[in-house]
Each structure stands twice: as C-alpha cells, then as structure tokens.
Amino acid sequence: MDYRKLLGKVESAVLPYFGGGTVDAPSRRLRLTTPVEPGWWRFELKGRQATAREPASSQGLDALPRVRGHLWGTRLVREGAVAEPLALMPEEEPPRLSPVTARRWHDGTLLFEGVEFEGEAEEAARRALEEDRPLGEARGVGASLRAAFGFAVLETASRGTGIPFAPVEARARVLDVALGGREEAQRCLRRLADERARFLRLQAEQQARWEAEARRTAQALTDREREAREARWEAAARQTARTLETWEQQGVTSGQRQRAEAEVGAWAERALDKAGARMISHRRLGGGLLEVIYTFMGERFVTVVESATLRVRDAGVCLAGADARVTLESLPSVLKEAIDTGELVITRHA
Structure with missing residues (x-):
C-alpha cells in the first residue's frame, strides 16, 4: 500500500x-x-x-445519544446533579430552567437540540427564584429541575459573596441548596472557601518544611560537596538559558522561536488528549513553567507544569501536597476520582 x-x-x-x-x-x-x-x-x-x-446545516444528529435535563445558563443539568456545558446554543436564549434536550457528539460534547414542553413545575421554580424563596418540599419538581434551581441560587450567592464555585464542587450539596435557598447556598460557598484556605495553609506549611529540610541538607554538606552542587546548578541554569541566548544573540528568527514554543504547547495538548481532556490555551511563565488551561468532564481547569517534563507544579485543585507526584497526562485521572467522589476543590479559576 x-x-x-x-x-x-x-x-x-x-x-x-x-x-x-x-x-x-x-x-x-x-x-x-x-x-x-x-x-x-x-x-x-x-x-x-x-x-x-x-x-453548513447540522447532519447526523438523529443517530447520536439524546440527553435530557433542565437549563441553567449555558449548561444542561441532568440526573445526578451533573451540569454539562451545551455547545452551539441558539441565538434566542431559552427561558431559564427550561426542560431541554441535547445530543452527545463523538467527543462527549453536548450539542443543544431543543426545548421540550414544560409544565407547572418549571414555572413554579422560576417564580421561587425570582422571589428569592427556596423550593423546599414542593411537589412535582424532578431531580434535574431541583439541581438546576440549586445551581442558579448558588450563582446568585456567589456574586453576592465573591466566592467562585464550579458545579462539580457543589454537586453533592446542590439539592440541599434547593431545599434551603440562599442561606444554605451561602453556607455551601463558605465551606468551599474554608477548604481552599485550609489547603493553601497546608501547602505553605509543606513548602516551609521542604525549604527547612533543604537548608539542613545544605548545612550538612562539606565545602567541597557544596561547591560541586552549586557548579551543577549553575551548569543546569546555563543549559536552560542557552536556547534563549541562541534566539537573542545568534539571529534565530521570531518564526523559529514561535515554532519552538508551539512544540511545547503541542506536547501538552497531546498529553491532555491521551487523558480525555481538551486544551483551550497555554502560556509560558517564568522559571521554565507553563500555564495550561483545559476542559475535562465538562469543567475548566488551570494547571501549571514544568515545560521540560510536564510535571505538575500547581494542579489548580487540592491534592494534599501531592502535585509533584503527577504529570499533566496523569492529572485528569486524579481529577475524575475527585469529581466522582464529590471531593473536588478548585484553587485556581480561569
């Protein structure tokens, strides 16, 4: 062939x-x-x-799996309080909390299909939302509508408190929010903020322990060992800077530099693609680091990795100090476990 x-x-x-x-x-x-x-x-x-x-006009949608749920913003909220983004929404925005259908494309993306006939439950939920009332034990309100209502209440509370949230972080508590209304939403957001603050404290404490250990190790070295180690560090730094020096001092064109940077982005994109994630963008940071923004399981994540190895330096979520143990390719499996168990806490928001 x-x-x-x-x-x-x-x-x-x-x-x-x-x-x-x-x-x-x-x-x-x-x-x-x-x-x-x-x-x-x-x-x-x-x-x-x-x-x-x-x-072109859409083709082949009838053969794709259909998904039903209720509309919250540009997301379809389905069973299990799962809020997935909807792609290619119509120009005319449907009423909030509408019952909608979508088709699942081959990569997992939900394509908006249409609005279904609604009943009294949707109108009652909209009225409660407008009047800042909880749904309580209202009858005839299905699970997906309750969850969409809860997310809408959380969204309003988030604007008022300044505490951001992602649907996967609040999924385990969203039905309680629908039941209790604004006060329960504020409690949910404060718990999230407390968990993030606790994680950042633990992260700072661990960093301090690492730095203290490094100082103790340095103090235990003989003068000759210290000189040898510093020489290795200096050699590594020169090696890292060599590419930039070549670009700036030996006439490498901006096009060649852009291609070199694009290769790092393509490497990161391939790693995410293997893990079932989709890269949105990336940007080079100082110190040989790369910030990568990507989507996974319908959520948006921001992770900082080492450009040379794709080893994670800041996962953007609580990993109990284990960031350096994972790579960009293995991180999505950790995220999936946290999402499935309802334990995900996001520390970096795009």
Whole structure:
C-alpha cells in the first residue's frame, strides 16, 4: 500500500466546530488549519488536518445519544446533579430552567437540540427564584429541575459573596441548596472557601518544611560537596538559558522561536488528549513553567507544569501536597476520582 496516497487523500465532511485548535470527526481528532467561528461547517479533510470551507446545516444528529435535563445558563443539568456545558446554543436564549434536550457528539460534547414542553413545575421554580424563596418540599419538581434551581441560587450567592464555585464542587450539596435557598447556598460557598484556605495553609506549611529540610541538607554538606552542587546548578541554569541566548544573540528568527514554543504547547495538548481532556490555551511563565488551561468532564481547569517534563507544579485543585507526584497526562485521572467522589476543590479559576 502506498501510504503517501492515503495521506494525500482529500475528503469532505460536515462537522460541528466548538472552538480551539481542533475539530472532532466521528473516528478521529483533526487539527484546524484556519480558525473560524463556532458552528456547523463543511470541512475539507486531508491527513490529520481540517480546513473549513463553508457554513453548513447540522447532519447526523438523529443517530447520536439524546440527553435530557433542565437549563441553567449555558449548561444542561441532568440526573445526578451533573451540569454539562451545551455547545452551539441558539441565538434566542431559552427561558431559564427550561426542560431541554441535547445530543452527545463523538467527543462527549453536548450539542443543544431543543426545548421540550414544560409544565407547572418549571414555572413554579422560576417564580421561587425570582422571589428569592427556596423550593423546599414542593411537589412535582424532578431531580434535574431541583439541581438546576440549586445551581442558579448558588450563582446568585456567589456574586453576592465573591466566592467562585464550579458545579462539580457543589454537586453533592446542590439539592440541599434547593431545599434551603440562599442561606444554605451561602453556607455551601463558605465551606468551599474554608477548604481552599485550609489547603493553601497546608501547602505553605509543606513548602516551609521542604525549604527547612533543604537548608539542613545544605548545612550538612562539606565545602567541597557544596561547591560541586552549586557548579551543577549553575551548569543546569546555563543549559536552560542557552536556547534563549541562541534566539537573542545568534539571529534565530521570531518564526523559529514561535515554532519552538508551539512544540511545547503541542506536547501538552497531546498529553491532555491521551487523558480525555481538551486544551483551550497555554502560556509560558517564568522559571521554565507553563500555564495550561483545559476542559475535562465538562469543567475548566488551570494547571501549571514544568515545560521540560510536564510535571505538575500547581494542579489548580487540592491534592494534599501531592502535585509533584503527577504529570499533566496523569492529572485528569486524579481529577475524575475527585469529581466522582464529590471531593473536588478548585484553587485556581480561569
């Protein structure tokens, strides 16, 4: 088989584009050659690249799994108080807490499908929200509507208290919020803030212990050992700076520099892709660090890693000081466990 002919084959496909640098076909993820507006497009597919040619109407939705729930902002809240983002929402925003349906695309993204017929329960929930009343034990209000109501109350309380939250952090308590209203929402947010503050204290204490241990180790070294260690550090620093010196002093073009930085981003993107996450963006920080923003299980995360190894320096969530034990590729499995057990606490918000 001549693989060059296979790689050179050009196909046409109508696919939804959700933003970012990639688009998902039913069986593979493709890199976008030129950014376009999110929506349905007819793409030209060649190898692992996709080029948007023209806007198109949706296709193939009837064959995809249907998901039902209630609308909270741009999320569908379904059974288990799971609040998933909805892609390609209509220009006319549906009423809040509406019963809606979506179709699950091949990469897991929920595509908005439509608004279903609603009953008295949705109107009663909207009225309670407008009047700042809890739902209490109101009859006829299903679990997904109760959860959507609870998230809406939490959102209002979050604006008032200045305490941010992600749905996965509050999922275990959202039905209590629907039952108790604004006061319960404020208690929920204060608990989250206390957990974050406790984690940051523990993190600072652990860092202080590491630094104290490093000082004790340094004091125990002989002069010769100390000189040798400092020489190794200096050599490592020179090696780290060599690339920048080459760029700045030996005439490397800005295009070459951008390509080198893009390679690090592509490496991070591949690591996340293997773990079932999708990278949104990345930016280089000082000290050889890289900030990566990505989505996983419908939530947005911000993680700082070492550019050279992708070892995690700050996971952006509470890991009880175990950040350095994981890499960008293994972190999503840790996040999944925390989400599934209702123990996720996010410390860095995008």
